[in-house]
């Protein structure tokens with residue numbers, strides 16, 4: 001649909017280089033070690049099953065280290081499609097605990113160990129409730145864990161350990177030159193909800209998580225190279241969503257960001273590239289965003305790869 005159009009719009013005055021279609025993930029050259037690589041694994045909005053856009057999940061790589069942000073439906077499948085071994089994911093950061101952001105965690109936890117040879121603990125950072133959720137997930141799968149660890153396959157115990165952190169706003173990870181900062185966003189009654197900023201050797205990307213317009217995000221994202229933001233289309237939701245409680249529709253809308261508001265955020269942060277994820281893939285959203293933002297903008301696409309270096313390289317997955 002709009003991707004070429006969007007791309008053409010984003011080229012004006014920018015070091016944004018289109019590349020020929022190539023397999024995602026593995027096909028992107030490693031590049032200099034000071035580059036940050038981002039892969040949008042799943043870009044869908046909300047809990048509905050969507051076969052074009054899987055559940056919310058974004059992978060960030062810095063110098064070979066991998067950091068997964070949210071783990072919505074299909075995240076592990078997209079990792080494999082991107083050429084990333086599931087067992088290589090040892091660090092997971094959650095923006096909030098809505099199901100569409102966490103549904104695939106059991107698969108990451110269990111298959112990453114039993115099917116993909118993770119031998120080190122899975123470490124998880126997230127809002128209050130994260131530790132409890134991870135403990136309950138381990139409990140829910142205790143039979144399988146017991147069988148594979150203690151009885152049958154005798155898989156390494158460390159690989160199915162989980163280290164969880166209920167975090168507060170601030171720096172939550174600082175190792176090997178990678179600094180990850182959690183900042184509070186505003187997802188209505190779902191609080192706390194976080195966005196994250198990742199800084200590595202002068203390169204940076206910020207992820208909004210789910211939020212309505214957030215002044216705190218505008219502050220926290222200042223100076224980033226790439227800003228990945230959520231958006232909804234209120235008109236489309238009012239017209240199309242069949243919700244058992246119609247009055248809930250307006251509440252849902254009020255807990256997210258409209259295209260005009262996202263455009264305002266982009267205009268105030270002025271990233272080198274603005275990207276939508278957790279977003280409808282429609283021309284209408286782009287058109288509405290253009291009323292408040294004229295800069296480089298990339299629509300939501302699963303398996304889109306962004307390499308942030310001296311220039312920003314965007315690669316689309318083949319269709």
Ligand SMILES: [Zn+2]
Nearest residue numbers: 096098187210
């Ligand atoms: Zn949410």
